[in-house]
Amino acid sequence: MDYKETIDFLFQQLPMFSRDGASAFKKDLSNTLALCAALEAPQTKFKSIHIAGTNGKGSSSHMLAAVFQKAGYKTGLYTSPHLYDFRERIRVNGMLCTEEFVVRFVERIKPELDEIQPSFFEITVAMAFAYFVEQKVDIAIIETGLGGRLDSTNVVLPELSLITNIGFDHMQFLGNTLPEIATEKAGIIKKNRPVVISEYLPETKTVFEKTAANLKSPIFFAQDLWCVKENENYNITADQQDLPALCINAIRQGVGPDDLSCDYQLDLTGHYQLKNAQGVLETIYQMRRLGWSIPLDAVHEGLKQVKKLTGFVGRWDQVLTDPWMIADVGHNVDGIRMIKEQLSHMQYKNLHIITGFVKDKDVSASLKELPQTANYYFTQAPIPRALDAALLKNMAESFNLKGKDFADISAAIKAAIAAYQKGDLILICGSVFLVAEIKGALNKLGLS
Known part of the structure; x- marks a missing residue:
């Protein structure tokens, strides 16, 4: 082979x-x-x-x-x-x-x-x-x-x-x-x-x-x-x-x-x-x-x-500067809390969060920690363990997290960029496997 x-x-x-x-x-x-x-x-x-x-x-x-x-x-x-x-x-x-x-x-x-x-x-x-x-x-x-x-x-x-x-x-x-x-x-x-x-x-x-x-x-x-x-x-x-x-x-x-x-x-x-x-x-x-x-x-x-x-990647990585896009592989309750604490040190106008989870995590506990003031783009990684984006959106609504669901991260990134204004921040988090898809998605969108 x-x-x-x-x-x-x-x-x-x-x-x-x-x-x-x-x-x-x-x-x-x-x-x-x-x-x-x-x-x-x-x-x-x-x-x-x-x-x-x-x-x-x-x-x-x-x-x-x-x-x-x-x-x-x-x-x-x-x-x-x-x-x-x-x-x-x-x-x-x-x-x-x-x-x-x-x-x-x-x-x-x-x-x-x-x-x-x-x-x-x-x-x-x-x-x-x-x-x-x-x-x-x-x-x-x-x-x-x-x-x-x-x-x-x-x-x-x-x-x-x-x-x-x-x-x-x-x-x-x-x-x-x-x-x-x-x-x-x-x-x-x-x-x-x-x-x-x-x-x-x-x-x-x-x-x-x-x-x-x-x-x-x-x-x-x-x-x-x-x-x-x-x-x-x-x-x-x-x-x-x-x-x-x-x-x-x-x-x-x-x-x-x-x-x-x-x-x-x-x-x-x-x-x-x-x-x-x-x-x-x-x-x-x-x-x-x-x-x-x-x-x-x-x-x-x-x-x-x-x-x-x-060659360390994936922890509060700046993916793009214009639009301002950061990725973090935080994917459990403590990881999301760390992300939220990190956000307190960031100065931005509007926050756009692209997120997806796997089914065997305590997703509700993580959603409870995410900021309610962000605009959400719910999506999923292409693996069997991924939680369906539409189901994730429905779960998130019970925690007052508002947004739309997307079939894949390319569509989610495209929508977030369309809504982005100078001074905003786009954050991608929730699953290691979602972050792993970013490079391919940016290539597909001609942004790499």
Whole structure:
């Protein structure tokens, strides 16, 4: 098979959560372990940082990867899902894995597929691990898919685990309360290995403390150890051609010298990155204590160039400047709340929101958080899990969200642009899979 045929095989023949939902979710690690065994245990042959969380794990993963790259380490990065190219999931020093490797890997494991019957995600995890071994990475930053305890990535023994925000998402798999969800995320904590918690709630802190104590794992709560705040007024207007860097002042509440306590610029412009930054900085602090050489200038330059160094997209991305269009992959209650908080820092005349969701999310809870003053364009991504746009519109009306429904994102964008006036803002959010359609839609409309 060539590369296109190989990708078609992966997308069409294997159970895929993004397409099929719950039927593609495996409730144990047996398939991943079987695949890794067939590949001579690649998960044991590289060092890693393992990251879980409801929101913020993708941003944190990319920030850490950028810093380690600038520190001179050959750095692997595994994230999911991808937006435009399957190979976005697997990078080394920001470069996509090669098409040739994808083809070669799938041919190598084909004899195992009938017996193991892995999912799409299980295959991609094993592929990433094999690539990191082949590339001889110094360290790999590994983002979980969903959950933690039963996530396919949870076969690594990391140098350190990082857990970001805990919120309500994937409750059908992880539990209906925050302590239940936190318990699943805490499943990535390993015996005698440190864990950093970016942020916590009273009901989740005890879960992390108990898990860490049982495993004799040193635990560090970044929100108690760091004060991270903006060091200048952060208001964004439609007149700006580029979103400004997020300038922060970070101080660690500790004893003794600490050169990490200083000012930073982040090219990830979402205001919500402040909370992710505290977890990232504490992770760097603890990795230094473990013997990793991470100079201060590498931290500065890494955080300043995350997008350039790692190819990070989808988080408060400015898609166009005229019309002013921003996209964010926030897709659950906490993600939508972060978007709404970010909007409070934006100055615009009228707000146009293009949105769509998948059926297995708590859509009503997310709709409740969206601003009632916006003009809405309800649409759907071209996947079976997508919630029908007309049904979404009807649901939204009960929350006083007014707008029209559109069959696809191209039609929604076209309508939003037709209504746009100078000084307005168009925001696209609600589903990772909707944001993934933007590039194709703009090409179709001749706006790319």
